[in-house]
Amino acid sequence: MKIRTKMIIAFVSIALVPMLLATSVVISNLRKQAVENFYTASSGEMTQVENAIRIYFQAIEQNVEYIASHPLLMRADSSLTTYMATQRETAMASQTNRALEGDIWRYFEHFGETHQGHAYVYLGTTEGAYIQWPAGSVSAGYDPRTRPWYQTAMSTPGRPVRTAAYYWEPDDATIISTVMTTSNALGRAGGVVGLDVSLNELTELVREIRLGETGYLMLLEGDGNILVDAKKPQNNFKQLSELSDDYRQLANARVQEVSLDGTTYMVNTITSAALGWRMIGLIERSEVMKAANQMTVALIILVLIIAAGMAAVGRWVAMKFTQPMNEISSRLQEIAEGKGDLTQRLPVSGNDELGELAGWFNKFLESIRELVVRIQQVSERVSAASTSATGQAKEMSQISERQTEAVNMVSTAFHEMAATSSEVSKSCTSAAGAADTGFENAEAGQRSVDASVQEVEQLQSEVSQSVEVISLLSEDSQNIQVITSTISAIAEQTNLLALNAAIESARAGEQGRGFAVVADEVRALAQRTAESTEQIRKLLNTLTHRTETAKQSMEGSKAAMEATVESIEKVRVSFDQVRAAVNEIRDMNNQIATAAEEQHQVAEDINERIIAVNDDAADVSSIAVKVKAGSESLGALATELEKLVSSFRT
Template structure:
């Protein structure tokens, strides 16, 4: 009997009962759960708010720390690049011998170039060791070469009214060891890089050099060459921008309710939104107990987030550079601000809960009435099984398309008749789709194979094109090389011919010289004979002088005897005595003259002997020179023959190189034609690959369409 109950009655009865039961259960559970959800949500929302605040504040502090880190990192990178340039210039001076004036001027120009390119730089300076680039004494007060009053390479660039100006850095500033308010020497900017051999950042200080107090920090970088510090380059950073950044961030933290501080590595306030007049102060000395508490937390290395009695504090380190003390960003947010948000959320949740309870009750009643009406209306229209069959067809058309499924229905009514014919239709469609899927699978395999072949062909063509390009390049280079060889061989042939002409001319000159040397040898021989004859004649003159001297001595004796006899004769012999005395005087004068002539003759004999020896030596050297000239003539003859052979070979090489160049150009033209053909084939291969890809895509599309139906 139950099988005879109509579908309409079943649907109306069961759906009405189900709808009423569902509404009652849903309403009861909803009322109970709303209270529990409200309680749990209030507690969880408070925790979530605080966790969200923690994450937000931590992220905000980390972001602010990264902003400050980037400010320092840009300057450190700029200084590192500048030290590399200075090292290269110093190497050019030390190793390549470039003039020290040029090096100093280029170093100073490099500073000026960097300074003018970066408008954010307030200044930039360089201090090098003494006598590093030339002698400092040669550059005293030479500002154009970056030198100070002692000639040391110590220069700085500043801005006055927006215009770059070059000044010298005095030695007094470099040597000042007086302690600043932060407890570090004033020349920390110079001594720190020299000691640590790494970058240094000074503690913030108030700079009054321009007449306006500016909170400033100095960054300095050592110039290291060969492991030793040879100088320091640096720049001053105005920290006023940090205070402005901090004030802008404060506006975004709970509408300005939070406070932000930036501390240096030694605890100096670089930014302080609570009171800007305290900038440059020490947080642990000038901010009382609160400052000491903050600094103790930083020194102790507490967690990044600290919950105080009346506020939440976030500490974010600013890692300036490895090896340096971290700077710190500190965010303080009052708890009252955060708890106000939680209280507002709790009040809003209570209001929403009450509103939801009322709305749920009303909606449940309305839904019950509307549901019953809809069930009656639906049951009245579902007297035919068309909706079930339509749902099955929809599943086949837009779902998985499972053609293996069949509709099972055990009643012999209109729906049973519809199910029977629907299943018969599926019995015909299933084998047909199986055949279509098999054909598509084969088509896709063929398309994939064609695609692979086309791709391999395209890759091969590209490889061949690359090889042909290399061959063309090599052929061009070979042609150019052959032309160079031909030109060089032609020049070598001309040079060899010139050498041959010079060798022949030298051979003629040597022949003339050899004849002149032989004539000189003969002349020396004749002169030597004449000098020997002169020596013999000089000896004979000596003998004659000996005879004359003997005669003079005898005459002197005779005159003396005559004088004696005249004296004996008395007055009668006076005239004879006078004559005898004159004769004796003449004899003495003759004897003296003979002695003088003898001395002259002896010197003449000695000079003649020396001249004979020199003539003999010159004669031997002339003979040796004559023999050497003959050997030189033979050498020049061989050189002339060799140069002639070289000239002929160079001419042959030039001809062969020109022929090789012509062949290379012909090969190059042929390869160019081959490349053009290969380009065409490559384009066809790419077209084939594209067609194979398109075919593969179509096959995949058809396969996917067929795969929608499970057979």
């Protein structure tokens, strides 16, 4: 970027930045002032409306107090008509009554006709009597004491109160009741008198008030019930909560902006301390900011005009300032294109900074000329020195090559020795590992032998127990044979006795027939017992023979077990000897492996040192080559420097 361009930018920036800052502050203040003006103007308008409404309802309260204290109402008693016993809608006829009730109705009529805007004047007593102007009809069983207006007044006796607004369809109007208790013949709070007023006039008043061109008012009760929406009358007598989310934002008294039907409105809300109502003023944000936006556009145009003017001034100043510099630049270009003519000089005109620049540059050229002369002299000496250094570097390179060859031979020999010692170390390590494996196998074999000894000894013990059991079994078999012989003898005796009994029964003749039958049965039983005993004897003989055979076999097995135990014991002793020998071999292998490893480490250390020497020799050789190359390059550079210096005119 040229100096002229930079100066133009600087001039424009110097003027533009402060103006932009000032413009931003002014625009911000204008917008704030527009908002403040909106709040001030709308608050004034709404305060006037609020005062008018407050005065209007204060007058109604005074009228209610006046009616409640009227002598006619204070005379009200139980003679007034009640409608609690009616079975259907009934027309009131208080105006035809010539007693106290008629007087009260005519007073209500006079008051209503002389005070415009009052929809109803009425009285309800503690006994349920009811008088109303204008006359109308009441529903079946009508009891004023159950009505909200009556209960509201009774909750605050002796003081006028307002009820919430409600829509009365027969009159197509929004009604607000102002009620108050009255003292009469029935007691200190013997009844409630009320005035109903229509809000039609109030609604029309609020509708007619405009805030600017697009602003309007909304009047809400404390519970959010909309009394008046000047822009959308269809919202009247609806709760904010029943409308869209945009309208529900108005429930927050602190909201300052709201978007309704796609249009952004500024919002100002005031709450009447006397009425408890909220009055909301809304005006389109574009209207509030209209003057500020117009001023913003004007300021931006002014800033752009000033910026253009400052750019023109900056361009003129920059041209005046850079013209001498352009002349100096042209002369420097001539010097640069004059093939190193150091004899030329810049013209020195004036005593300003540019004149000083030209003078100092001429001195600089003189210094450069002297420097070039000295460089030319030095380059000649450098060329001679580089020729000598090249020869010395060549000789040093040859010596380093011979040294490198010798070191390589020594390094190779030590490398082989290190490899041999490494192999020995590995073999010893392998032998030590094999010895460890043999030692472990010997220990495992010994553990197996010990386990076998224990198992054989246990088996021998079990065989001995089996021999003893078989011996006891043989003795039991012999005892059973003795018992069997006894049973056999008893059976023979029984058989003989049965035979004798049969003979005796035969002798007895017919009387001994039954006994003969029993004797035959006993003899048959004895014969079967003898046969069974004989079979048991044969089985016991066989069992005894087999038991004896098993006993002899067990005794043979016991002897064999004892011999096996002796053999295994000998094997265990042999394994102990093998394990000791393997352990000794393992220790010797470990010692050899350690010595071989130490030898290998020493050889490796020597080999590393020889390699380091070899590397140093290689480095020396490489340095010698580089020195030689550097000397040759230095000679070439010296030659080139002589050529370059000779191109300058000194």
